[in-house]
Amino acid sequence: MIHPDAPWKRIWDLLIFFAITYFAIEVPLRIVLHYKIGAEVALYERIIQLFFMADVVLNFRTSYFQERVLITQERKVAIRYLSSWFLIDFLSAFPFDLFGGFFYQYFGLTDTLRILRLLRAIKVFELFRSLRLLAMGGNEEYQYKALEVINPITFRLTFFIYWTGLFAHWVACGWIKLNPMFLADKDGTTRYIRSLYWSVTTLTTIGYGDIVPTTNIQTVYTMCVMIVGVGIYGYVIGNISSILSNVDIGRVKFQEKLDTINAFLKYKKIPNHLSNRIRAYYINLWEYRHGIDEKDIWQELPTAIKIDISLFLHERLISVVPFFREATEELKREVVQELKPMAFMKGDLIFREGDVPHNMYFIAKGRVDIINEESGKTLTTLREGSFFGEMALVDDGLRTASARAASFCDLYTLAKDSFELVLQHHPSFARSVKEMARLRKIESKMKLKNYKVKRRA
Incomplete structure (x- = not known):
């Protein structure tokens, strides 16, 4: 495909x-x-x-x-x-x-x-959407999305001018079709230019009256064009008023931030490949979060509202984890408060095989590849709503595989230290988690033993 x-x-x-x-x-x-x-x-x-x-x-x-x-x-x-x-x-x-x-x-x-x-x-x-994306050139994801963030008004105006010009051309041709004797003694170019002149003056509601309809059908046609012209005029005025009175403050602030970042990159002479990754990161943040910093919002909210919103947003994410599936609502409310947002660009290494684990991860948006470092093969690809690295919360072993972002990823992390505090408040849940971890270890050892036996055979 x-x-x-x-x-x-x-x-x-x-x-x-x-x-x-x-x-x-x-x-x-x-x-x-x-x-x-x-x-x-x-x-x-x-x-x-x-x-x-x-x-x-x-x-x-x-x-x-x-x-x-x-x-x-x-x-x-x-x-x-x-x-x-x-x-x-x-x-x-x-x-x-x-x-x-x-x-x-x-x-x-x-x-x-x-x-x-x-x-x-x-x-x-x-x-027109394809042309807007093409204008950035290249084949990087951030280049296709950048123009929609940086300069949307230009393309809206270009689109409007294109269609208005094309419609005026059709109206001019329609005038000639309805009036075959219009400047019949002139060449085709002159007839078209004069018809286009009539079309533009009528659509713009100027109408000098030097070219007028002479038959009923021409009169009806002219009235229809006038009505459309009034609509176009109103559309232009309405859009200009909307742009002036309803400026997108968030977009303006984001553009200012991009300008500051570009100045920083230029001043520090950051290489192009790193500069592109930085710009891509911020553009994707706008695309997925519209420039909103969740930390600022959480700091201003009262604790009770913060807990309810966190539970609404993240309960589905944590409920897919086996040892959270049967947890009480009280425990889930404690867990969701400890979730921290984190973003990764396509190709970023989230953790490497052999690392000391400190967090587990929940995928809100994007895809993550789980990779075997020795073979370089992708073991599985996790998508929105999945989780990984959960054994970091209940096991002291090292990471058994690497995780790499397969697209821009909007993740939430749960730190091991935060999880241990939750366990202290819920002793019975802590015992069930430890038992699950013990069974998981036994299962992993059996798989490793069977794998070695197959390799020897």
Whole structure:
């Protein structure tokens, strides 16, 4: 399956975007001005159609994200595509002009079926996201996400200008179609420019009145364009007012923090690979936590509220651990107070095989690979809601494997010292935990013994 964030896929989306824009501009012009294209242009259009057909095939092979989880199952990908963009993509890619005689004979249609290519312009909404991510370049995860944090307003305005310009072009073509005698003695370029002038003045509600409708259908068309123009005008004013009156304070503070970090990195002449990791860390913090520092919030909250919120947020995490599963609510309330947030970047080593253990870990978001250092093989990959390193709380042995972040990880840790304080308050629970640890040791020794026997054999 194709990863949706693969650099070459973004470049492909950029090519498709330009192809869609070309047809969105050229097809209405050709229909209303009735000009002929040369053999060379026709060849280019046929190549673009091949690109559209290839894009349909690629979309059946492109995975997608659902709630930050990458979906790679072919059946789910196909169902999602068939229920969303497939029909539009197929109609815009199908070479109706090659079967013009057939469609004219049986359906009374002409080569104006090429207008179906305009349907694909709707997909520009989705392609704009690809262009926004592509603009950062490179193939690192932080580069694809950085622009959404740093400069979102620019792309919103660019998107609005693009669609407004395209709509004005369509309105101008519609005016020529409804008024075939409009400047009939002039060349096509002059007719289009004057029609575009009428379109812009009408949409912007200026309307000098030098070009006016003369028939009922032209009058109705003009009124509809005026109504849309008022909507566009209101949309622009509303957005500007919203931007000025509802500035995202959190985003501004985060941007200031990024500026400070960039100045620090430049002043200290930190190497690029380390600088990129630092920026990636803060950008991911914004992506997952929106720049919120949990420690500051916890310090301000009353103890009772702090305990209730911690229990609500983390009870599911600690309940998956065997020796917490049957614990009383009172004990769980004590445990959740001791959980500390911690973040790791993709590729960071959380602990290494042979280390002295001090914490166990709960995965709130992300994936963690458990690795055998000797062979370098990944033993298992843990996901959201999982835990690891729990024997550090009940055993004095060293780490038996390494743990490495497979993506940006939002973890919570429980320190061994904190856990021992909880055990002192609950003697019966402490006895059951020790018994579980004893059985776990016996089980581990039996596995190790069986492994050695198999190796000798």
